[in-house]
Amino acid sequence: MENEIWYQFIIIRDFKKYPVIASILHDFEGEHLAGYVYIDPIKGTNLDIINLFSGNENDANTNKNLVEEKIRAILPFEHFSETNFEIADQQIIQNLNLTIPDYIESYKRENLKPFREEKAYDKFRVAGFPYDIQVLLINNRNTPELIWARVENYDSENKIGISRLIVQPHQNFNLNIDDKLMFKLMEINKSLYPVGIIDNKPAKKWWKFW
Incomplete structure (x- = not known):
C-alpha cells in the first residue's frame, strides 16, 4: 500500500534492471539504491535517492552518497512503485548511515x-x-x-x-x-x-x- 511507504527509507535492489532508473543513474556505480519516500504537494509521492551501495545488509558498502555530494535524483511514484522495493530495516539504515535530508522537512505536512x-x-x-x-x-x-x-x-x-x-x-x-x-x-x-x-x-x- 502506498501509505505504508510515505516518509520511510526504502531499498531497491539491482536497480540497473529497471530501464528508467538505470538511465537516471547511468553515470554512477553501485548495485542497489536506498532512498526516502516523501510527498510533494504538487508532484505527489516521490522517492529521493540518497545512497547507492553494493553488498548486503551485513556488508553494505556505499558507492555514492548523493546527499553529501549535493546531487538530487528523484523518482516519481509511477517509476518506483513497479519495482521490487522493500522498506529498509533498522540494520541497513545504520550500516549505510542513512539520514533524512534537511530539505525533506519542508515537505512534511x-x-x-x-x-x-x-x-x-x-x-x-x-x-x-x-x-x-x-x-x-x-x-x-x-x-x-x-x-x-x-x-x-x-x-x-x-x-x-x-x-x-x-x-x-x-x-x-x-x-x-x-x-x-x-x-x-x-x-x-x-x-x-x-x-x-x-x-x-x-x-x-x-x-x-x-
Whole structure:
C-alpha cells in the first residue's frame, strides 16, 4: 500500500534492471539504491535517492552518497512503485548511515496526515497523488460534476477541508481553476462523497477553455 511507504527509507535492489532508473543513474556505480519516500504537494509521492551501495545488509558498502555530494535524483511514484522495493530495516539504515535530508522537512505536512490516512477518500484519489481528490459539485442549475482539487488543509474531526481547483469545471458553478473550494465528507445515497460547499459563492466571471 502506498501509505505504508510515505516518509520511510526504502531499498531497491539491482536497480540497473529497471530501464528508467538505470538511465537516471547511468553515470554512477553501485548495485542497489536506498532512498526516502516523501510527498510533494504538487508532484505527489516521490522517492529521493540518497545512497547507492553494493553488498548486503551485513556488508553494505556505499558507492555514492548523493546527499553529501549535493546531487538530487528523484523518482516519481509511477517509476518506483513497479519495482521490487522493500522498506529498509533498522540494520541497513545504520550500516549505510542513512539520514533524512534537511530539505525533506519542508515537505512534511502534518496538518494533512489525517486526510492522507482517511480511507473514505481513497476512491476519489489517483495513485501517487495523495493530496488530489475528486470533489462533487452540486447546485440547482447544473448536473452534478466531479472535479479535481488539491487539498491544502483538513479538519479531521468535522471532515471538512480546504482545497484548490486544479482543473476547470465543465459547467458554470461560478468556479474557475485555481479557486479555493471548501468541501465536506457527506453521505449521498448511502455512499460517502467529498462535496464542494458552493452555495454561498458569489457569481463571478467564468471561462471555458474548449
